[in-house]
Amino acid sequence: MNLWKEFTKGLIAENPIFRLALSLCPALAVTSNVYNALGMGLTVMFVITCNNISVSTFRNVIHPKVRVPVYIISIATIVTVAMLVLEAFLPVLFKELGIYLSLVVVFAIILARAEVFAAKNKVIPAMVDGLGMGAGFTLGMVTIGGIREIIGNGSFFGYQLLGSWYHPPLIVILAPGGFIVIGFIIGAMNLSEKRKKEKMEKTAAAGGNI
Amino acid sequence: MTHTDHNDNSMFRITLNLTLAAFLSGVIIAVVFYLTAPIAEIQRIKMKEQSMKELIPEATSFSPIQGKEEWFKAEKDGQLLAYLILASEKGFDGHVKMFVGATPDQKVIGFKVLSHKETPGLGDQAFKPKFADQFTGKGYQQLELVKIQEEGKITAVTGATITSRAVTNGIKHALVELEKYLNESK
Numbered sequence: 001m002n003l004w005k006e007f008t009k010g011l012i013a014e015n016p017i018f019r020l021a022l023s024l025c026p027a028l029a030v031t032s033n034v035y036n037a038l039g040m041g042l043t044v045m046f047v048i049t050c051n052n053i054s055v056s057t058f059r060n061v062i063h064p065k066v067r068v069p070v071y072i073i074s075i076a077t078i079v080t081v082a083m084l085v086l087e088a089f090l091p092v093l094f095k096e097l098g099i100y101l102s103l104v105v106v107f108a109i110i111l112a113r114a115e116v117f118a119a120k121n122k123v124i125p126a127m128v129d130g131l132g133m134g135a136g137f138t139l140g141m142v143t144i145g146g147i148r149e150i151i152g153n154g155s156f157f158g159y160q161l162l163g164s165w166y167h168p169p170l171i172v173i174l175a176p177g178g179f180i181v182i183g184f185i186i187g188a189m190n191l192s193e194k195r196k197k198e199k200m201e202k203t204a205a206a207g208g209n210i
Numbered sequence: 211m212t213h214t215d216h217n218d219n220s221m222f223r224i225t226l227n228l229t230l231a232a233f234l235s236g237v238i239i240a241v242v243f244y245l246t247a248p249i250a251e252i253q254r255i256k257m258k259e260q261s262m263k264e265l266i267p268e269a270t271s272f273s274p275i276q277g278k279e280e281w282f283k284a285e286k287d288g289q290l291l292a293y294l295i296l297a298s299e300k301g302f303d304g305h306v307k308m309f310v311g312a313t314p315d316q317k318v319i320g321f322k323v324l325s326h327k328e329t330p331g332l333g334d335q336a337f338k339p340k341f342a343d344q345f346t347g348k349g350y351q352q353l354e355l356v357k358i359q360e361e362g363k364i365t366a367v368t369g370a371t372i373t374s375r376a377v378t379n380g381i382k383h384a385l386v387e388l389e390k391y392l393n394e395s396k
Contacts, residue, residue, distance in 0.1 A: 032329065063227040065219065070231045077235040081242045088246035091253040095325070153332075170369050173332050 003128045010132035016109045017140035018186050023109040027144055028178035030100055034157045037145030038138065039097050043082070045134025048110050050078045052130035055118040062119075071114045076105050109137060147181050148172050261322040265311040266292045278391065290314055293388055296324075299380035302372045303327040310384040316392070318345040318353075321381060333373035341367050341374065350385035353378055 014020055017027045023044075030040040054074045055062075062070050083101050086094040094101075104110070113133055118126040149155055152172030154162035162168075171177050262272050262282060269284035269291050280296035295310045304327040311319035323337045335341065344364050345353070352362060355378045359365045366374035 032332075061227075062231075063224050065224050066228045066231075069228060073231050073235050077238055080239050084239075084242050084246045084250070088249040088253060091250075091257055095257075170332065173329065 003125065006125055006128045007132035007135070010129070010134070010136035011139060012136070014133075015136045015140055016133055017137060017144075017182070018189055020109070020112070021186075022112055023107045023137065024182065026100070026103070026107060027141060027182060028175060031141055031145040031148055031178060031181075032173045033149040033153065033155075034142060034145040036096070036100075037141040039093065040100055041134070041138025041141040043097060043101065043104060044107060044110070044137050045131065046082065047075065047078050047104055048113055048134045048137075049127055049130035051075050051110055051114055052118040052126040053123055054078070055114040056121060056123045056126035059119050067119065068111070068115070071111055072105070074114075075110055079104050109133065143185065144178065144181050147185075148177055152177060258324070261309055261324060262294055265294065265309060265320055265322050275391075281391075284311070292319055295384040295388060297321075297380040297384040299376045299383070301326060301328050301376035302333050302370075303329070306373070306376045306380060308377070308380060310381050312385060312388055316349055316385055316389055318348050318381060318385070320346060321377065328370070328373045333370045335367045336370050336373040336377050341365075341377075345378075345381060350382050350389075353382045353385075 010016065012019075016022050017024065026040055026044070031037045051071070051074055055071055058070075058074075079101065083094070086097070086101075113129060117129045121129070146156060149157075150161060152168050152170065154160060154166045154168050169177075172181070259272065262284065263269070266284040268286055270286045272282045272284055272294070275281040275283055275293075282294040283290060284292040284294055291314075293312045293314070295312065296307070297310050298305045298307045300306075306323060306326045306328065308321045308323045308326075310321045313319060320342065326334070326337075328334050328336070348364075354363045355366050355371075355375055356363045357366050357371065364374070364378055
């Protein structure tokens with residue numbers, strides 16, 4: 001039950017993109033369509049999980065003074081291995097993700113989870129945390145990618161949704177569109193949270209009156 | 211952290227720790243590379259051959275042209291069908307690398323992009339049939355890019371003029387090079 005909690009916290013409550021506001025760079029750069037966003041999300045999910053396992057396994061051996069360089073080495077190794085394997089066995093996907101893959105090494109969310117969670121927890125919870133955070137990241141990426149692709153290109157996952165009468169605003173697909181969409185989503189999430197809080201306070205106050 | 215050792219913070223231990231981590235990572239990468247490199251090489255050749263096959267489906271063999279890097283002759287039963295030329299042209303972001311297919315009398319058959327960094331969903335529209343089919347059958351003299359549709363000319367993709375230009379220029383240069391090469395070898 002506890003493990004389930006570790007998993008789900010990454011989806012909404014501590015969503016890496018919308019709540020922790022980490023790794024906004026890929027959330028802007030790789031979300032102009034759903035396909036790329038999903039590919040990037042799954043890649044990050046894989047790397048973050050492997051890295052959490054690796055950091056958690058070696059957490060008692062790693063010297064605290066050099067822990068950050070060691071984490072980075074671990075992430076870089078996993079990414080390189082993933083690239084080599086993809087190149088050999090899934091060359092088409094490798095071609096699609098090629099330029100973004102090497103960037104995964106410096107994504108803040110991966111190092112953050114190693115430092116905040118994996119270094120202090122046992123292997124299984126660390127793995128689950130990685131999976132959950134990766135899933136939350138993927139969810140965020142696909143949400144942004146979906147909105148941008150539908151508005152900016154009139155299609156979803158490559159399928160044309162809107163007819164030729166629709167003239168998509170190009171800005172949504174270009175970088176500024178990414179900022180705008182992420183801003184609106186974070187704003188909406190904050191608003192709903194505020195509403196929820198007010199409601200709770202109201203019911204608490206009402207309860208006090210009676 | 212479980213470090214309670216007195217000498218725990220000595221320079222030696224810290225260095226050793228980092229060195230071991232780097233060494234371990236090096237060994238892992240080396241082993242994986244050793245195992246995957248031959249497979250990746252085969253895949254690379256396969257992908258290149260596949261993109262050549264897609265351009266000239268009738269051809270049965272592709273032989274490299276002497277003295278030219280990444281130029282190929284597409285042949286069927288010893289008969290020359292087409293030339294395949296690797297072109298690289300600066301696009302919106304980095305170079306667009308593509309194979310240009312041309313008939314022996316220097317008309318465009320088509321092109322196939324090998325690698326690019328154009329904006330997804332925008333620049334890459336210039337690699338889709340709607341734009342790409344305009345080139346078929348044209349010689350380099352006819353390759354002129356316009357923004358508003360005009361008979362006999364290439365119409366650029368709306369919002370992706372730079373990528374359209376890169377493709378057009380890449381094909382043009384490839385054809386000019388081809389003519390030069392054919393004149394020299396005559």
